[in-house]
Amino acid sequence: MRWTQALIPTLKESPSDAEIVSHKLLLRAGLVRKLSGGLYTFLPLGLRVLRKIEQIVREEMDRAGALEVLMPALQPPEIWQQSGRYETASEVFYKVRDRAKKEWILGPTHEEVITTMVAGELSSYRQLPKSFYQIQTKFRDEIRPRFGLMRAKEFIMKDAYSFDSSDEAAQVSYQKMYDAYTRIFERCGLKAFPVEADTGVMGGKFSHEFMVPAETGENEVVYCDACSYAANIEKATSKIAGTPAGDSAAAIEKFATPGVKTIEDLTKAPYEVAAQQQIKTLVYMVEDKPVLVLVRGDHQLNEAKLVGTLGTATFRAATVDEIFAALGAYPGSLGAVSVKDLPVYADEILRGASSMTTGANEKGFHLRNVSIERDIQVKQWADLRSVQVGEACPKCGEPLKVRRAIEVGHVFKLGTKYTEALNAVYSDEAGKQQPAVMGCYGIGVTRTLQAVIEQCNDKDGIIWPLSVAPYRVCITPLGIVPGSAVMALAEKIYAELSAQGVDVLLDDRDDRPGVKFKDADLVGFPIRIAIGEKSLAKGEVELKLRGGVLKAIKQEEAVSEILAALKPQP
RNA sequence: CGGAGCGUAGCUCAGCCUGGUAGAGCACUUGCUUUGGGAGCAAGACGUCGCAGGUUCGAAUCCUGUCGCUCCGACCA
Incomplete structure (x- = not known):
């Protein structure tokens, strides 16, 4: 391709609505343009990168034995009602109506569609295992689209689904996908690592997310340097000491705490109650009914874990007025002692705790000597707290660390939730009808593209890995006079590389060298070959790897040197 | 959904407080010069100041509403 014929x-300068480096570079390098918030047009260069990533995904999916299909983006609501997700996932749906006013859903994901298809085709255990995948546009009404392609209303996803005749077989399918994902991200030049993850509204037994470390990531990952432990903070656990027991026989005592509003206030003089001797009382509204959630004063509630404990994601923090209606007190003095008519969920770490202090449900008063099992009617104990930096690794006991990351892939072992609901059953060896055991696997293809940029850049622009670069070689003649020695050589190298099947861009613009160099660095072509009168007088051209050093080479060796540079490193 | 900020030329932004002829840089067009890291000079073209109301002799500027965009939050009682 010639630059003057491309777009x-x-x-x-960075457009003002881009905040993070990868979003700025997407726009500055001319890869995408925004149509509206969370909606982007891929320009020719961006599309080339996208296609290369898709191709890597295809090759690895095929290698893992998955079969490519293509499902409709427009879906009937009935299958979502059948799976039970019409209600639970309704917030992410874009819904449209046809001329008869019938409602349709723009697919946010495809478990229901694939399972319906499989239900129609599956009859015998002899057909299993089977895995299917597609690369397709998904639509999600995100609460807040942001950071360009990172969280968009419409994005391209590779989604895959496995069907097996047993749990053990499903585990094999899961492992194949897990391994394929590792290879995919590696081939894209990404340093991605798997972490244990929460299954959330997807349901199912367990899952892993593939994370790309980045300060701008929306996820927090807990990990251990000493062993292999890594988990999303929504899922992570740690070994920590239980709450020190005090005098469990001492009677509850109410004491005045004028002006105290927070846990921290109570740790100061004259009260001096350590945060770990306090019980934090949180009020949530679950389907419009208040519930109390207790964690230790120095701990933080993890809402993702609360989802699992409550068995629903439809809850929210109560408003101040709702709290007053439920407990007769305002935040700052809340407690669960002698609360009988509201369900109380308490974090495991509080089990057996005594000599605790908590609010008295009366402004300006707290209670001390609270023995939680004696004084509070707990409906359910559960792991509800977030792991904090420095706590002991659950595997090896070394201090845990936390870092931010971008989620680029997610694999789930689903079990039979969808196959039962949508009747995807087969006859086993004994002729008995069994629901297939399912797994589902997603890669955010467009997000992966941006994650590569987020990870591979410097002050001058993008540094594309060879595998996904829009063009791998950029030829930069410093003058473009037709017939000149410089231009003739540029054309010759361009023709020879093209004949070798190398995707190469010839910068034939009538611009000053500085402009061409800046643009080549910004777009981030892995290999640049500069041809100018000065070096050509010595029979040389300049080969530069993006982010590497400049190397003068003989003009007749240019093509072979470039081909050598394109070979995969051993 | 709550909070904050921003909407002025293709892009980055000034002007708004204190109402009175709509601006700069970059990009674009033409010409000349220049030619190894985002050139210089000259001339030119490009705007419903997001939109709708209101106040006023007069609104980019003040007021109200609305739409869009961006960020933060949606546990820390």
Whole structure:
């Protein structure tokens, strides 16, 4: 491709609505343009990168034995009602109506569609295992689209689904996908690592997310340097000492705490109650009914874990007025002692705790000497707290660390939730009808693209890995006079590389060298070959790897040197 | 959904407080010069100041509403 015939609209300055480096570079390098919030057009260069990533995904899916299909983006609501997700996932749906006013759903994911298809085709255990995948546009009404392609209303996803005749077989399918994902991200030049993850509204037994470390990531990952433990903070656990027991026989005592509003206030003089001797009382509304959630004063509630404990994701923090209606007190003085008519969920770490202090449900008063099992009617104990930096690794006991990351892939072992609901059953060896055991696997293809940029850049622009670069070689003649020695050589190298099947861009613009170099660095072509009168007088051209050093090479060796540089490193 | 900020040329932004001829830089067009890291000079073209009301002799500017965009939050009682 010749630059003058392409559309590569680079920008000197970042558009003001881009915040993070990868979003800025997407726009500045002329890869995408925004249509509206969370909606982007891929320009020719961006599309080339996207196609290369898709191709890597395809090759690895095929290698893992998955079969490519293509499902409709427009879906009937009936199958969502059948799976039970019409209600639980309704917030992410974009819904449209046809001329008869019938409602349709723009697919946010495809478990229901694939399972319906499989239900129609599956009859015998002899057909299993089977895995299917597709690369397709998904639609999600995100609460807040942001950071360009990172969280968009419409995005391209590779989604895959496995069907097996047993739990053990499903585990094998899961492992194949897990391994394929590892290879995919590696081939894209990404340093991604798997972490244990929460299954959330998807349901199912367990899952892993593939994370790309990045300060701008929306996820927090807990990990251990000493062993292999890594988990999303929504899922992570740690070994910590139980709450020290005090005098469990001492009677509850109410004491005045004028002006105390927070846990921290109570740790100061004259009260001096350590945060770990306090019970934090939180009020949540679950389907419009208040519930109390207790964690230790120095701990933080993890809402993702609360989802699992409550068995629903439809809850929210209560408003101040709702709290007053439920407990007769305002935040700052809340407690669960002698609360009988509201369900109380308590974090495991509080089990057996005594000599605790908590609010008295009366402004300006707290209670001390609270023995939680004696004084509070707990409906359910559960792991409800977030792990904090420095706590002991649950595997090896070394201190845990926390870092931010971008989720680029997610694999789930689902079990039979969808196959039972949508009747995807087969006859086993004994002729008995069994629901297939299912797994589902997603890669955010467009997000992966941006994650590569987020990870591979410097002050001058993008540094594309060879595998996904829009063009792998950029030829930069410093003058473009037709017939000149410089231009003739540029054309010759261009023709020879093209004949070798190398995707190469010839910068034939009538611009000053500085402009061409800046643009080549910004877009991030892995290999740049500069041809100018000065070096050509010595029979040389300049080979530069993006982010590497400049190397003068003989003009007749240019093509072979480039081909060598394109070979995969051993 | 709650909070905050921003909407002025293709892009980055100034002007608004204190109402009175709509601006700069970059990009674009033409010409000349220049040609190894985002050139210089000259001339030119490009705007319903997001939209709708209101106040006023007069609104980019003040007021109200609305739409869009961006960020933060949606546990820390």
